[in-house]
Amino acid sequence: xxQRSPTYYVAARNVNDLAxxxxxxQIDDAWIHEIVRRKVxxxxxxxxxxxxxxxxxxxxxxxxxxxxxxxxxxxxxDSLHPEVQALATAPRVRARWRxxxxxxxxxxxxxx
Amino acid sequence: xxDGDLFQGIRSGKASVVTDxxxxxxxxxxxxxxxxxxxxxIVVTATGFHLCVLGDxxxxxxxxxxxxxxxxxxxxxxxxxxxxxxxxxxYFRASWTLRADLVADFVxxxxxxxxxxxxxxxxxxxRPEDQDMPLLPWIDxxxxxxxxxxxxxxLLPKRGNKPEWQHSxxxxxxxDQFPAIDLDDKAxxxx
Numbered sequence: 001x002x003q004r005s006p007t008y009y010v011a012a013r014n015v016n017d018l019a020x021x022x023x024x025x026q027i028d029d030a031w032i033h034e035i036v037r038r039k040v041x042x043x044x045x046x047x048x049x050x051x052x053x054x055x056x057x058x059x060x061x062x063x064x065x066x067x068x069x070x071x072x073x074x075x076x077x078d079s080l081h082p083e084v085q086a087l088a089t090a091p092r093v094r095a096r097w098r099x100x101x102x103x104x105x106x107x108x109x110x111x112x
Numbered sequence: 113x114x115d116g117d118l119f120q121g122i123r124s125g126k127a128s129v130v131t132d133x134x135x136x137x138x139x140x141x142x143x144x145x146x147x148x149x150x151x152x153x154i155v156v157t158a159t160g161f162h163l164c165v166l167g168d169x170x171x172x173x174x175x176x177x178x179x180x181x182x183x184x185x186x187x188x189x190x191x192x193x194x195x196x197x198x199x200x201x202x203y204f205r206a207s208w209t210l211r212a213d214l215v216a217d218f219v220x221x222x223x224x225x226x227x228x229x230x231x232x233x234x235x236x237x238x239r240p241e242d243q244d245m246p247l248l249p250w251i252d253x254x255x256x257x258x259x260x261x262x263x264x265x266x267l268l269p270k271r272g273n274k275p276e277w278q279h280s281x282x283x284x285x286x287x288d289q290f291p292a293i294d295l296d297d298k299a300x301x302x303x
Contacts, residue, residue: 001129002142002150004259041206045284048205052255 008062011069016040163264166199184247185269186236186299187290188279189215195235195303198222204256206283214283214290225295231302238277239298245272255281 018039022032051058121127132144141152171178173194183191189198200215202208226234238245250268251261271278276299280286 001127002134002144003129003131004133006131041210041284044206045282048282 008059009066010062011065160258160260160263163260163267165264165267180269181267183269184236184238184277185250185271185279187276187286187293188271189218190236191269192236192238195233201279203281203283205281210283211286214286218290218293221291221293222295222300226302229302233303235301235303236299237301238272242272242274242277242299245274245277247272251279251281 016036016039019032019036022035027035047058118127122129130144130148130150132146132148132150135143135145137143137155138149140149142150142155144150165180171180171194178194180191183193185191188201191197198215198219200212202211222234226232247270249265250271251265253262275289276297
C-alpha cells in the first residue's frame with residue numbers, strides 16, 4: 001500500500017479505567033455514562049490540542065506506545081516511523097492518528 | 113478488517129506499507145518522489161473522493177444561482193446570503209454526531225426565536241465590524257489537510273478570522289459556545 005503521509009496509531013486497550021473504577025464503586029450506570037463521556041471528550045480535546053502545540057512529542061509518544069504494547073520483536077516499518085519520514089510534517093499527525101482498540105494491527109505487524 | 117486478512121498479509125510479508133508520493137507512472141509500476149521504484153502488476157487507486165458540496169444541488173435564491181464558495185460561513189452551519197438554511201458539518205476528530213446535536217439544538221432555538229419575533233426568514237450576514245475581515249479558505253491546511261479537502265476547498269464557503277465565522281473543529285469549546293449564541297446578534301438578519 002502506498003500512502004501519502006504516515007498514519008499514527010494509538011496503541012491502547014479497549015477498556016476505560018475510569019469506567020471500571022466507577023463500576024467497582026457501584027456508581028449508577030447513568031452517572032458512569034455521563035462522567036466517562038465527559039472524560040473521553042475532555043481527554044480527546046486535550047490530545048488534539050497537544051498535536052498542535054507539541055506535535056513532535058506527541059509523535060514520539062505514539063511511536064513509543066506502539067513499541068511498548070505487549071509482544072516483543074517489534075519491527076515497525078518505515079511507514080510507522082515518523083522520525084525517519086521526511087513527509088511526517090507536523091500538521092499531518094493532527095489528521096492521521098487512529099485509535100486501535102486492542103491493537104490488533106500492531107500485533108499483526110510485530111509478528112512479521 | 114474482515115478475517116484479519118490485512119494482518120495476515122503483512123505478517124506473511126505479502127503486504128507492506130510505503131509512505132511516499134507519486135512522481136509518475138512507469139511501464140512497470142510507480143516512480144516515487146523519493147526516486148524509489150514501486151514495481152506493480154496492478155495499481156488499484158484509492159486516492160479519495162471528490163466532494164459533492166450541498167449534494168451538487170443547483171440552488172437558486174430569488175432566481176439567482178447560488179455560488180456557495182462565495183459565501184462566508186457562520187460557525188460552519190449558516191452562510192451569508194443564504195436564507196433559512198443550516199447544514200450539519202460535524203467534527204473531523206470527534207464524533208460527527210456531537211456537532212449534529214449542537215446544530216440541531218441551535219436550529220430549534222433559532223426557530224423558536226423566529227416564532228416569537230414573527231419572522232419568516234433568517235439570513236446570516238457580515239456585521240459592520242466584519243466588513244474588513246480577511247476571508248480565508250474553509251479550513252486552515254495547518255489544521256486539516258487530506259487530499260479530498262484540498263481538492264474540494266475551492267467549492268467550499270469562506271471562513272473569517274473570528275470564531276463566529278469559522279468551524280472550529282473543537283467540540284470542547286463549542287459545547288459551551290453554541291448554547292450561548294446571541295440570536296439577536298447582528299450576524300442574523302430577520303425578515
